[in-house]
Amino acid sequence: xxxxxxxxxxxxxxxxxxxxxxxxxxxxxxxxxxxxxxxxxxxxxxxxxxxxxxxxxxxxxxxxxxxxxxxxxxxxxxxxxxxxxxxxxxxxxxxxxxxxxxxxxxxxxxxxxxxxxxxxxxxxxxxxxxxxxxxxxxxxxxxxxxx
Amino acid sequence: xxxxxxxxxxxxxxxxxxxxxxxxxxxxxxxxxxxxxxxxxxxxxxxxxxxxxxxxxxxxxxxxxxxxxxxxxxxxxxxxxxxxxxxxxxxxxxxxxxxxxxxxxxxxxxxxxxxxxxxxxxxxxxxxxxxxxxxxxxxxxxxxxxxxxxxxxxxxxxxxxxxxxxxxxxxxxxxxxxxxxxxxxxxxxxxxxxxxxxxxxxxxxxxxxxxxxxxxxxxxxxxxxxxxxxxxxxxxxxxxxxxxxxxxxxxxxxxxxxxxxxxxxxxxxxxxxxxxxxxxxxxxxxxxxxxxxxxxxxxxxxxxxxxxxxxxxxxxxxxxxxxxxxxxxxxxxxxxxxxxxxxxxxxxxxxxxxxxxxxxxxxxxxxxxxxxxxxxxxxxxxxxxxxxxxxxxxxxxxxxxxxxxxxxxxxxxxxxxxxxxxxxxxxxxxxxxxxxxxxxxxxxxxxxxxxxxxxxxxxxxxxxxxxxxxxxx
Numbered sequence: 082x083x084x085x086x087x088x089x090x091x092x093x094x095x096x097x098x099x100x101x102x103x104x105x106x107x108x109x110x111x112x113x114x115x116x117x118x119x120x121x122x123x124x125x126x127x128x129x130x131x132x133x134x135x136x137x138x139x140x141x142x143x144x145x146x147x148x149x150x151x152x153x154x155x156x157x158x159x160x161x162x163x164x165x166x167x168x169x170x171x172x173x174x175x176x177x178x179x180x181x182x183x184x185x186x187x188x189x190x191x192x193x194x195x196x197x198x199x200x201x202x203x204x205x206x207x208x209x210x211x212x213x214x215x216x217x218x219x220x221x222x223x224x225x226x227x228x
Numbered sequence: 229x230x231x232x233x234x235x236x237x238x239x240x241x242x243x244x245x246x247x248x249x250x251x252x253x254x255x256x257x258x259x260x261x262x263x264x265x266x267x268x269x270x271x272x273x274x275x276x277x278x279x280x281x282x283x284x285x286x287x288x289x290x291x292x293x294x295x296x297x298x299x300x301x302x303x304x305x306x307x308x309x310x311x312x313x314x315x316x317x318x319x320x321x322x323x324x325x326x327x328x329x330x331x332x333x334x335x336x337x338x339x340x341x342x343x344x345x346x347x348x349x350x351x352x353x354x355x356x357x358x359x360x361x362x363x364x365x366x367x368x369x370x371x372x373x374x375x376x377x378x379x380x381x382x383x384x385x386x387x388x389x390x391x392x393x394x395x396x397x398x399x400x401x402x403x404x405x406x407x408x409x410x411x412x413x414x415x416x417x418x419x420x421x422x423x424x425x426x427x428x429x430x431x432x433x434x435x436x437x438x439x440x441x442x443x444x445x446x447x448x449x450x451x452x453x454x455x456x457x458x459x460x461x462x463x464x465x466x467x468x469x470x471x472x473x474x475x476x477x478x479x480x481x482x483x484x485x486x487x488x489x490x491x492x493x494x495x496x497x498x499x500x501x502x503x504x505x506x507x508x509x510x511x512x513x514x515x516x517x518x519x520x521x522x523x524x525x526x527x528x529x530x531x532x533x534x535x536x537x538x539x540x541x542x543x544x545x546x547x548x549x550x551x552x553x554x555x556x557x558x559x560x561x562x563x564x565x566x567x568x569x570x571x572x573x574x575x576x577x578x579x580x581x582x583x584x585x586x587x588x589x590x591x592x593x594x595x596x597x598x599x600x601x602x603x604x605x606x607x608x609x610x611x612x613x614x615x616x617x618x619x620x621x622x623x624x625x626x627x628x629x630x631x632x633x634x635x636x637x638x639x640x641x642x643x644x645x646x647x648x649x650x651x652x653x654x655x656x657x658x659x660x661x662x663x664x665x666x667x668x669x670x671x672x673x674x675x676x677x678x679x680x681x682x683x684x685x686x687x688x689x690x691x692x693x694x695x696x697x698x699x700x701x
Contacts, residue, residue: 098649099642100488101269105235107653108278110665111660112242121681122686130686149700 124220139180143173191225232487233267239573240265243281243663251331269487272593272645276586276651282659285582289560291655292585295555296444299647303596304441306643311605315432320611325427328615333399333421338614340411340622342385342402345603345610347476351467355379359463362449362536365440374436377439377604384415386576395421397431417611428615435507435608440581442599444556445540450595451588452531452563457514462533466615470511475499475602478507478625480594483641485632492638523565527682529567529580535559560585591654593644600640601626609633 097103147169151157155168203213240262262281264274279288317324329335342351343446355364355371365376371383372392384402385390391401399418406412423431453459459471482496499507513519518528539559546552564581571580599605606629613621613632623629630637681694 098271098653099646101232101274102235102273104271104275104649105232105239108239108656109235109242111657112239112246112664112666116671117675119675122679122682126683126686130688133686133688145700154678168301188316197238 121222124222128220137184139173139177142180143176144193144228146172146176188228189225190228191223193223197221231267232269233265236265239278240281243660246667249670250663266697268485268497269490270481270485270557271649272484272652273590275656276589277407278656279324279652279659280582280586282386282656282663285564285585287655288582288589289557289564291651292589293557293560295554295589295651296447296618297549299651300442300444300447302636303644303647306647307596307600307640308436308439309438310636310643312433314633314639315436315608316429317635318609319428319432323427327419327423327426327428327431330666331417331419331615332424333418333612334424335418336409337399337401337416337418338611338619339410340415340417340607340610340614341411342415344622345415347601347606347629348473348598349380349465350580351385353384353463355382357463358533358537359459360483361532362445362453362459362540363463364562365443365446374655375440377607381415381603381607387665393420393614395434396477397435397438415607417607428612430611432608438658439604441604442596444552446599447592447595448539448556448560450598451591452536453514454468454591454594454598455587456519456529456531457517458531458533458536460514461517465515467511467515470514471507472626473514473598474507474510476598476630477510477594478503479627479630480597480641483630483638484645485586485591486638492634494631496634497627503674518591521583523569527570529570529584531563531566535563535566539563560588589648592648593641596644597641601629 147157149167150172156166158166158169164169198218199215200218201213201215203211205211233695255287262277264270264277277289279291331338346352350363353360353363355361355367357465361491364374364379364382366374366379368379370387372380374380374383377394380392380394381400384390384400388402388404392400393399397420399420403410403414403416404412406414410416410496419431449459454473460473465473478499480499486492514624517532518530520526521529539555542555542559544550546555564584567584568577568580571577606623609629610623613623623632677698681697684697685694
């Protein structure tokens with residue numbers, strides 16, 4: 082009594098809710114929220130303020146994380162950890178390694194887009210190539226990536 | 229390409245991540261408490277797990293009540309369309325679409341043994357008994373005046389030897405004593421004289437249209453009986469019958485678990501030793517009217533038949549849809565609470581009630597298929613089967629019936645699950661949208677704070693001040 086092919090393929094769109102794959106695809110799509118690009122910081126502030134930064138410190142970060150780990154329900158220190166607090170030790174190692182990798186292995190590649198105003202000074206040479214010395218008149222905003 | 233289980237884990241992972249972002253700490257466990265996290269294709273089971281984790285008991289109960297109040301009419305309509313389509317396909321195998329002479333009012337009729345039409349032993353239950361009132365519809369006096377075909381058929385059985393007419397479509401006579409042309413306990417079925425010049429398709433369509441397949445109390449009664457054996461215990465179903473029902477449910481589980489691309493072969497209708505053992509265990513528990521809750525130290529839970537009787541009485545007395553909805557809601561709460569009575573730990577009560585509501589949704593398809601396997605639907609298929617393949621053709625039990633009509637059952641299950649999935653998916657997507665909206669808002673705030681603290685850090689504001697702005701202690 083089987084007159085119809087019941088083994089037909091899925092809807093090509095992948096959103097056929099009669100199949101578990103379609104249902105899962107619909108739900109997974111619902112989690113996709115497009116992320117807005119970050120607003121650039123004012124260049125003059127970076128120019129001035131970056132010089133004031135203390136730099137990364139693994140021990141300072143580890144100290145802050147350990148101070149707050151009770152918020153996640155974990156015991157702080159050896160007294161409440163029933164012996165040496167291995168979680169804290171692991172946290173310290175993890176942060177040390179991450180900070181070390183950032184400091185010693187990461188590379189920042191920056192691209193300054195064309196269009197930065199430059200003032201140049203040179204002596205005219207009647208149409209022939211000349212050597213000039215220049216300086217940008219405004220802070221250029223570069224886009225970079227950390228690798 | 230991700231497997232189904234990977235995608236399921238990813239969804240629960242996304243929810244856990246969203247919860248952590250919006251509420252602080254992970255609250256979702258992707259452990260065995262979500263049994264649908266596997267490679268199975270049962271969308272309803274997965275969606276109820278998902279919704280359970282997203283909205284909890286009260287909201288899941290509201291969803292179930294809405295399904296039982298508003299969706300069953302559409303479900304019945306869709307099933308009837310599928311039944312008529314499948315019967316039409318069967319008839320198209322025959323050369324002559326007209327009714328053969330032997331089934332016409334002037335012919336000898338088609339003879340069907342009662343046990344070949346009653347796979348679920350329904351006709352052994354008196355409609356006027358406590359269990360009978362929960363298993364039949366429209367229990368009239370005399371019973372053969374009922375608008376429910378199962379009740380009508382029981383009435384015909386009680387009036388041995390006398391013909392009874394169903395809606396001017398069939399004339400049916402039950403004979404407990406056989407003769408040279410028929411064995412004991414048979415129905416002799418003839419088309420009513422008004423069909424002498426009509427086609428088999430007319431007969432089929434009109435018969436299907438004349439049926440009331442189910443109503444809300446039928447479905448709830450059936451589900452509670454599937455889970456707890458409440459009616460089975462009351463009517464003292466035999467162990468053999470309960471094992472047959474466990475087999476039917478196992479086949480339905482396998483079919484529901486299929487994806488669109490799966491080929492339904494004979495393995496869907498045969499069982500391994502392990503599967504048989506599970507079916508026997510299930511039958512054993514149902515015969516005692518209890519179920520062991522998987523959570524909560526495996527305490528035993530039950531829903532006594534009196535809960536169903538009260539629910540059916542209250543539902544019959546309710547006149548408006550709102551009243552009926554209230555009756556469904558209140559009685560499901562009573563049954564859910566009843567499930568917790570053997571659990572000494574109050575912290576287990578919430579998951580037990582949540583599990584109860586989820587089980588009802590997960591067993592909706594089994595309940596509806598169980599009703600389709602009752603004589604009211606099986607009979608018309610046997611009639612057609614005998615017309616096409618000869619008077620000795622028959623189905624060898626319910627599994628054979630499902631197997632030989634697997635296209636129909638697959639189509640019906642897809643239709644029912646499609647209706648339920650649509651409802652559950654809308655709820656799940658709504659909740660996920662709320663969650664992802666909260667995450668997006670949280671990210672925007674975080675981004676704003678990051679921007680502010682970075683600017684302030686560049687003008688020399690100390691770290692303590694920056695941390696205070698970001699809410700870091």
